Amino acid sequence: MKTNILKYTKMAILAASILPLVTMAQTLDKEFYQRPSYWRPYDQRGINVFETSKVPDSIPFEGPRVRFGAGFTQQFQNLKHKNTALNGQTTNKLYPLTSGFMTAQANLFTDIQLADGIRLNVTTYLSTRHHNEAWVKGGYIQFDKLPFKGKFWTDLMNITTIKVGHMEINYGDAHFRRSDGGHTAYNPFMESYIMDAFATEIGGEVYVQKNGLFGMFGMTNGMIKGSIDSATPGVIIVNGERKLIDENTSMQPSIYVKGGIDKKLADRLRFRVSGTFYHNSSNAGSGLTLYGGDRAGSNYQNVMETAPNYPTLPASTAIAFSGRLNPNFSKKIDAAMLNGFLKVAGLELFGTFETAKGRTKTETDDRKATQLAGEVVYRFGAAENLYAGVRYNTVKARLAGIANDVKVNRMALAGGWFVTRNVLMKGEYVIQKYNDFPATDYRNGGKFNGFVIEAVVGF
Numbered sequence: 001m002k003t004n005i006l007k008y009t010k011m012a013i014l015a016a017s018i019l020p021l022v023t024m025a026q027t028l029d030k031e032f033y034q035r036p037s038y039w040r041p042y043d044q045r046g047i048n049v050f051e052t053s054k055v056p057d058s059i060p061f062e063g064p065r066v067r068f069g070a071g072f073t074q075q076f077q078n079l080k081h082k083n084t085a086l087n088g089q090t091t092n093k094l095y096p097l098t099s100g101f102m103t104a105q106a107n108l109f110t111d112i113q114l115a116d117g118i119r120l121n122v123t124t125y126l127s128t129r130h131h132n133e134a135w136v137k138g139g140y141i142q143f144d145k146l147p148f149k150g151k152f153w154t155d156l157m158n159i160t161t162i163k164v165g166h167m168e169i170n171y172g173d174a175h176f177r178r179s180d181g182g183h184t185a186y187n188p189f190m191e192s193y194i195m196d197a198f199a200t201e202i203g204g205e206v207y208v209q210k211n212g213l214f215g216m217f218g219m220t221n222g223m224i225k226g227s228i229d230s231a232t233p234g235v236i237i238v239n240g241e242r243k244l245i246d247e248n249t250s251m252q253p254s255i256y257v258k259g260g261i262d263k264k265l266a267d268r269l270r271f272r273v274s275g276t277f278y279h280n281s282s283n284a285g286s287g288l289t290l291y292g293g294d295r296a297g298s299n300y301q302n303v304m305e306t307a308p309n310y311p312t313l314p315a316s317t318a319i320a321f322s323g324r325l326n327p328n329f330s331k332k333i334d335a336a337m338l339n340g341f342l343k344v345a346g347l348e349l350f351g352t353f354e355t356a357k358g359r360t361k362t363e364t365d366d367r368k369a370t371q372l373a374g375e376v377v378y379r380f381g382a383a384e385n386l387y388a389g390v391r392y393n394t395v396k397a398r399l400a401g402i403a404n405d406v407k408v409n410r411m412a413l414a415g416g417w418f419v420t421r422n423v424l425m426k427g428e429y430v431i432q433k434y435n436d437f438p439a440t441d442y443r444n445g446g447k448f449n450g451f452v453i454e455a456v457v458g459f
Contacts, residue, residue: 034059035067036111036119038144038161042069042458044385044421047186048343050176050262050272051216054144054159054209061116069109071183072457075102075190079303079430079452084445092442095305095313102301103127103316105182107137117145117157121167128181129297130320137181137295138200140165161207166226169201170216171256171290172276172337174352174373181296185458188377188387189414190428191299194325194395195371197337197354199293200224201254212263214274222254222280224293231284234331234361246284246331246361254280254288260339272341279334284361287330291356298322303448304434323432323448325408327369327397329358346379348389360400369397385418406443407435424456 035041037057040049078099083092106126113119122139125131143162146153168175178192192198203220221227234246260274280288297320305319329335335356342349354371377389393410409432416426434446 034065036065036113037061037117038142039111039119042071042109042183043185044383044418044424046458048341048348050173050274051170051207051209051214052142052144052161054161057117061113064115065113067109067111067113069111069459070457071107071109071181071185072104073106073179073182073184073299074104074455075299075301076100076453077102077301077450079300079448079450081303081446081448083304083434083442083447091306091308092440093307093310094442095302095307095319096310097302103129103132105129105296107180107182109183114141115145115147118143118147125181125296128295128320129299129301130295130317132317135295138166138168140167159208159210161209162204163207164204166200166202169199169203169218169220169256170205170258170276171197171199171278171335172258172352172354173272173274173339173341173350174337177350177375179299180294183458184299184454184456185424188375188389188416188426189391189412190426190430190452190454191323191412192294193352193371193373194323194393194408194410194432195291195327195354195356195369195397196294196321196324197290197335199289200295201289201293202226203253212261214258214260214262216258218254218256218258220254220256222252222283222288222290223286224289224295225286227251227285233284234363236362245364248282248361249284250282251285252280252282254278254290268343268345270341270343273339275336275338277334277336281332283331287360288333288358289330290333290335291329292321292326294321296320298324299452299454300430300448304432304443304446306442323410325395325397325406327356327358327367328360328400329356329367329369331359331361331363332366333358346384346387348375348377348379350375350377363400367398367400369395371395383418383421385421386416388415390414402438402441404436406437409433409435422457422459424458425454426456427451427453 038052108124110122123137125135179187201220205218231249256278258276262272264270300323303322337354340351352373357366357368373393375391379387391412412430414428429451431449434443437443
């Protein structure tokens with residue numbers, strides 16, 4: 001009884017902690033706080049926005065303007081986990097968990113309208129799971145108009161968008177619905193996918209959109225950072241001797257394409273289908289990071305992580321990606337994602353099929369991974385400010401050093417309430433299971449379950 005009272009007291013504190021932010025968010029949300037052009041809002045209005053549209057801007061350009069926004073997330077977690085993999089041994093002992101508040105996460109968004117149809121974005125992680133200190137996520141410049149006169153340029157940019165910088169790449173549609181550090185308002189659930197395809201890479205993307213049809217071509221360096229270091233061949237140590245596995249030291253660019261259709265057929269009926277393909281034939285530098293490019297971390301804290309030196313525990317920043325499965329295709333990769341989205345009145349269906357293959361530079365054969373995910377979300381209320389949803393996510397993958405395929409399954413039930421379009425309270429109950437891991441692997445027989453509650457502000 002005492003334990004339950006303590007839990008509900010903590011939950012009440014969580015709710016009360018966001019009340020001072022409500023007035024601030026409502027004040028900042030006035031129309032005079034002028035938004036950039038061709039931009040995705042960071043509040044409830046940004047939900048189900050994918051690529052920015054080519055609808056002409058309603059705010060005339062009268063000189064450069066700067067808009068500051070933010071995403072704040074405070075979380076209460078009550079998860080428990082277990083495994084059967086030699087659990088009595090220190091090496092497979094799981095991190096001890098208890099219920100409590102996670103460190104608050106925060107993002108800072110700086111959007112600058114530089115010229116008519118030209119804007120700059122810089123996003124900074126102020127506090128995240130992986131880094132408690134301020135850390136720049138990336139920045140890019142987006143052209144929806146060009147400063148050239150003539151009908152050709154006007155007609156071209158009526159359907160074309162150009163993005164250049166160190167930015168979140170547009171691989172698939174799932175990244176438009178994921179949580180990103182302190183910015184969690186777009187995600188009806190707590191966490192991103194088990195196999196999280198998300199990265200910030202240096203490069204450019206060109207979009208063409210017309211009559212609901214869209215296409216994109218992108219090219220990047222394939223890594224979350226720039227590198228001019230000399231690449232090294234793939235070498236392993238066998239019986240004390242170096243053995244050359246892969247002598248290819250080239251660093252090739254990543255090339256990816258995307259296309260689809262996004263149509264509004266009636267006032268409350270919309271459907272979207274998209275397909276994306278991502279390719280990199282060789283990166284012998286610091287490694288490709290399509291499935292390991294998140295620098296913020298998971299929103300399931302320290303769950304299914306080992307504590308090999310218990311009672312001395314690893315820092316939470318060192319185990320920041322709890323609950324995810326990275327196939328680690330760091331030398332070469334081919335990945336494809338197919339997404340479908342349907343919205344009928346308040347009912348949303350979102351599905352993902354993803355397949356990928358690749359390897360590290362110390363392997364000779366490619367490995368494969370497949371991911372399936374489906375979401376059903378129902379939004380209701382006068383402004384669809386209430387919702388309930390369910391998500392199922394499963395991954396089957398061959399990991400390095402494991403002879404057979406392993407599987408990870410997750411079921412999540414969630415609900416939320418937009419107090420205003422800037423302030424969200426949401427909760428989730430989750431069950432995740434790990435199957436077919438070797439008996440010596442700490443994830444053998446692994447499972448975690450419980451609930452998580454988040455208070456979110458986005459503006």
